[in-house]
Amino acid sequence: MNANDRPAGEELQPVSPAAEAGQVATHTAVVADRFENPGLPPHVHRASDTDPRAAKRAERQVATMFGLSMLATLVFLVGYFAIPDDATFFFPGIGQVSALNVALGLSLGFSLLLIGLGVVHWAKTLMPDEEVVEERHEMRSTDADRGAAVQVVADGGTAAHLDRRPLLKYSLGGALGLFALPFVLQVAGSLGPLPKDELSRTIWDPEENDSKPIRLMRDPEMTPIKLEDVTLGSVFHVMPETLQHYIDQNHGVLEAKSKAAVILIRLDPDKIKVQKAKDWGVDGVVAYSKICTHVGCAVGLYEQQTHHLLCPCHQSTFDLTDDCNVIFGPAKRPLPQLKITVDDAGYLVAPEGFNEAVGPSFWERG
Amino acid sequence: MSTAYESRPADALRAGDREDTATSSTKPLGGIAGWLDDRTGGAKGVSVLMKKVFPDHWSFMLGEIAMYSMIVALLTGVFLTFWFVPSATPVVYDGSYVPLQGVTMSDAYRSSLDISFDIRGGLLIRQIHHWSALIFVVAVFVHMVRVFFTGAFRKPREINWVLGTILSLLAAIEGFAGYSLPDDLLSGTGIRAMNGFIQSAPVVGSYLTYFIFGGAFPGESIIPRLYSIHVLLIPALLIAIFTAHILLVFLHKHTQYPGPGRTNKNVVGYPFMPVYIAKAGGFFFIVFGVIALISAIVTINPIWAYGPYDPSPVTAGSQPDWYMGFADGALRLMPGWLEFETLGFTWSMNIFPASLLLLPAMWTIIGVYPFIEAWVTGDKREHHLLDRPRNAPTRTAIGVAGIVLYLTLFFAAGNDLMAIKLGLSINDITRFLQVMFFVGPPVAFWITKRICLSLQRADREKVLHGRETGKIWRHPDGQFEEIHEPLNAYDRWKLVQHETPEPLQLSAEVDENGVASPLARKQKARARLSRFYFRDRVAPPSPQELEAAHHGHAEDEHKAISSP
Numbered sequence: 001m002n003a004n005d006r007p008a009g010e011e012l013q014p015v016s017p018a019a020e021a022g023q024v025a026t027h028t029a030v031v032a033d034r035f036e037n038p039g040l041p042p043h044v045h046r047a048s049d050t051d052p053r054a055a056k057r058a059e060r061q062v063a064t065m066f067g068l069s070m071l072a073t074l075v076f077l078v079g080y081f082a083i084p085d086d087a088t089f090f091f092p093g094i095g096q097v098s099a100l101n102v103a104l105g106l107s108l109g110f111s112l113l114l115i116g117l118g119v120v121h122w123a124k125t126l127m128p129d130e131e132v133v134e135e136r137h138e139m140r141s142t143d144a145d146r147g148a149a150v151q152v153v154a155d156g157g158t159a160a161h162l163d164r165r166p167l168l169k170y171s172l173g174g175a176l177g178l179f180a181l182p183f184v185l186q187v188a189g190s191l192g193p194l195p196k197d198e199l200s201r202t203i204w205d206p207e208e209n210d211s212k213p214i215r216l217m218r219d220p221e222m223t224p225i226k227l228e229d230v231t232l233g234s235v236f237h238v239m240p241e242t243l244q245h246y247i248d249q250n251h252g253v254l255e256a257k258s259k260a261a262v263i264l265i266r267l268d269p270d271k272i273k274v275q276k277a278k279d280w281g282v283d284g285v286v287a288y289s290k291i292c293t294h295v296g297c298a299v300g301l302y303e304q305q306t307h308h309l310l311c312p313c314h315q316s317t318f319d320l321t322d323d324c325n326v327i328f329g330p331a332k333r334p335l336p337q338l339k340i341t342v343d344d345a346g347y348l349v350a351p352e353g354f355n356e357a358v359g360p361s362f363w364e365r366g
Numbered sequence: 367m368s369t370a371y372e373s374r375p376a377d378a379l380r381a382g383d384r385e386d387t388a389t390s391s392t393k394p395l396g397g398i399a400g401w402l403d404d405r406t407g408g409a410k411g412v413s414v415l416m417k418k419v420f421p422d423h424w425s426f427m428l429g430e431i432a433m434y435s436m437i438v439a440l441l442t443g444v445f446l447t448f449w450f451v452p453s454a455t456p457v458v459y460d461g462s463y464v465p466l467q468g469v470t471m472s473d474a475y476r477s478s479l480d481i482s483f484d485i486r487g488g489l490l491i492r493q494i495h496h497w498s499a500l501i502f503v504v505a506v507f508v509h510m511v512r513v514f515f516t517g518a519f520r521k522p523r524e525i526n527w528v529l530g531t532i533l534s535l536l537a538a539i540e541g542f543a544g545y546s547l548p549d550d551l552l553s554g555t556g557i558r559a560m561n562g563f564i565q566s567a568p569v570v571g572s573y574l575t576y577f578i579f580g581g582a583f584p585g586e587s588i589i590p591r592l593y594s595i596h597v598l599l600i601p602a603l604l605i606a607i608f609t610a611h612i613l614l615v616f617l618h619k620h621t622q623y624p625g626p627g628r629t630n631k632n633v634v635g636y637p638f639m640p641v642y643i644a645k646a647g648g649f650f651f652i653v654f655g656v657i658a659l660i661s662a663i664v665t666i667n668p669i670w671a672y673g674p675y676d677p678s679p680v681t682a683g684s685q686p687d688w689y690m691g692f693a694d695g696a697l698r699l700m701p702g703w704l705e706f707e708t709l710g711f712t713w714s715m716n717i718f719p720a721s722l723l724l725l726p727a728m729w730t731i732i733g734v735y736p737f738i739e740a741w742v743t744g745d746k747r748e749h750h751l752l753d754r755p756r757n758a759p760t761r762t763a764i765g766v767a768g769i770v771l772y773l774t775l776f777f778a779a780g781n782d783l784m785a786i787k788l789g790l791s792i793n794d795i796t797r798f799l800q801v802m803f804f805v806g807p808p809v810a811f812w813i814t815k816r817i818c819l820s821l822q823r824a825d826r827e828k829v830l831h832g833r834e835t836g837k838i839w840r841h842p843d844g845q846f847e848e849i850h851e852p853l854n855a856y857d858r859w860k861l862v863q864h865e866t867p868e869p870l871q872l873s874a875e876v877d878e879n880g881v882a883s884p885l886a887r888k889q890k891a892r893a894r895l896s897r898f899y900f901r902d903r904v905a906p907p908s909p910q911e912l913e914a915a916h917h918g919h920a921e922d923e924h925k926a927i928s929s930p
Binding site: 033034035037038039040041080085086091094097098100101102104105106108109110111112113114115116117118119120122123124127128129131132133134135136138139188191192193194195198199219220237239250253254255257258261290291294295296297298300301312313314315316326328329330331332333359360361362363364365366 | 417418419456462483484486487489490493494522555558559561562563565566567568569570571572573575576577578579580581582583584585587617618619626627628629630631632633634635636637640641644645647648649650651652653654655656657658659661662663664665675676677678679680681682684694697698699700701702703704705707710711712714716717721748750781782792793796855856858859862863906908909910
């Protein structure tokens, strides 16, 4: 007997009636004393079924909605040609809006909405509302059909010599198992180059500038920065002068920027708690990588009073006075510091580049 | 034909060969439909389809909203491909949006600006596309929640639950890919974070990102690749799986809520022709119309305000689209100390589990739920009648606990906005949500289960003692009594039709020789889970109990409510 042959309302039966040791079984339910399904309640007619005037009214309402939809479509057509591109107006509650977008959107919206409302109203008032009952049948095929299916497949296999010639079976299996490899190799192999040590390098590395110190430039103006320009509490967004080369070639600019972004801040030297941080800066002017060590957003929010740097993506907070150690949030490592000095002309320069990989962690950053 | 050769006796031989005599009362199938049927034999199938019965309920429209908003997104998406240029090649903007004139940007961003400012109606199409995509994902999720809480995933619909689970995952990925295409500052920041996620994968992270980005981030490959995924790969999968999803709904016939006349063996509702063609077809226009109205007045993703992508600046309050919020929130809640190094190699366990693992893990748990529940209940029957959520307290409680977990992550993605708008400390909000992640779901589970059991008891009360009418009687001896009006058989049926399974019992842990059965351990786990599911139960009242309640007072009522 199939599990579905039981009446719908019956209590759960044991999983295995003759429960063997270690098997689970439900309690064998007494066919419970249950209420009977009372069947469909008597149908209540709608006003439009019994009153011709109500039906007529419904018809007029539906037709009105269709008519208004046509009108809205016309408004769209006229609006498309009549409204200038730059026209704006004040929409209460929303603000200054583009007249073209609002007119086209509202007319399109109403032209569609009124078709929908009209049709649904039609269905609800004039189309039959007496419920129809359709029987369900079990999804499972009959045992005979299942047997026949097994037979057909087994016969086919036999007819193809599958059981008599296993060599065919296994060699086909091998071929089918391998044929996808070329496609996988082609796509996986050709998608991109190997990273080599690129993730650990930036255009602050001195070899980018013939081993000469690299000037710190304002981003995006690309003008050099004098030490005295950096007043107490001011923040500079900085790029290396080597970036100019990429800008001139109009190639690889974003790739270079995405690792080279630096933030430059002047603190009261007495507030810097770490000697190394003090040594790598000049008179309290310190430079740190602006790329978050979490997932690489730009750490762009500087809290002037607390000297905290906050990443706007996931709120990792770095303490500038403590060599940019993480004091809150999901990042683990401090922002790498860029060692800076002043060159003969009085401009800030970075002589050595970063001594570790900037940005998010990766397996072999070490 | 038969009329022409009526007189020939030989025709008798061919009687029954074919049915070429249309009954006089119906119109013959002619014209294009006839031409088609001659070549496909589709008439029979069409008439079966047209007579198909669908039950009515507002919650069945959630799936329809998902289907229609997907169609709207597909339609408007095709329009957008006419103007969008999926290229990261830098160009100088010279379109009509003055603040960005002369700025170097990618061709993708330039063409997105052109769609917004220089193509008439282009902004509307873009807005409809974005809004319909958002509504699509919402509707998919809410539809899923409905299916879960009503137990519509039970046999024979487990396959369709799995297909739906895959669809919802694809919908979220499709949304993320599309959101990244305009290459504005906000979406570029999203891709930047994605780059960080991929890089966090142990061992292969840096290789994976170089393969996916075609070199160093951002490169010029990611936009065209995401474009191909967004307009070709995922839509094809979505349409294929969605078609299978709908075909299975037709095959299984729609589930229905319990009610008088509705049984596990029938479906009560309205036929496709004309009622459901009108209702469902009309609803498409309603969904499309409402999306267009929203798009007309509520701006979504004003890319022109963000500027082109540049790795150096970033906007405060960076947020992904809502459906990726929970993943972003998970990242915000992970503590940094989870990252560690062994032998010089970095394990980014503050990122990897909450990004690359989270989505597959979450969707796997959702996908396998029907199979777990079926194993626990040991129920092998088909179920076409839906559960009222209160009648499956443990399942409902699990669902609510899952929602609370999801919402905790979701709100975590807005911790910065909450901090600003509510004037709270972002650190406090984050810590609170970290605690909520562990405490919230169990508490929600317990509360929900209690509420379900209470609602079931209230149902019992209503059946046994009728509806409180608010009318007070005074007896001749001065006693006051409120009049209870008994329920009629139709209203009562809804409250008494359900089953309340008892926990599975372990028959014996050892066989007759005292040897522990090898099956026992697995079955013990099963029995324990079953106890967890069904230990607390409120049985529906029986006619006898109703009878007893009518006569005098129900002393034996407490016995019936008792839980083992």
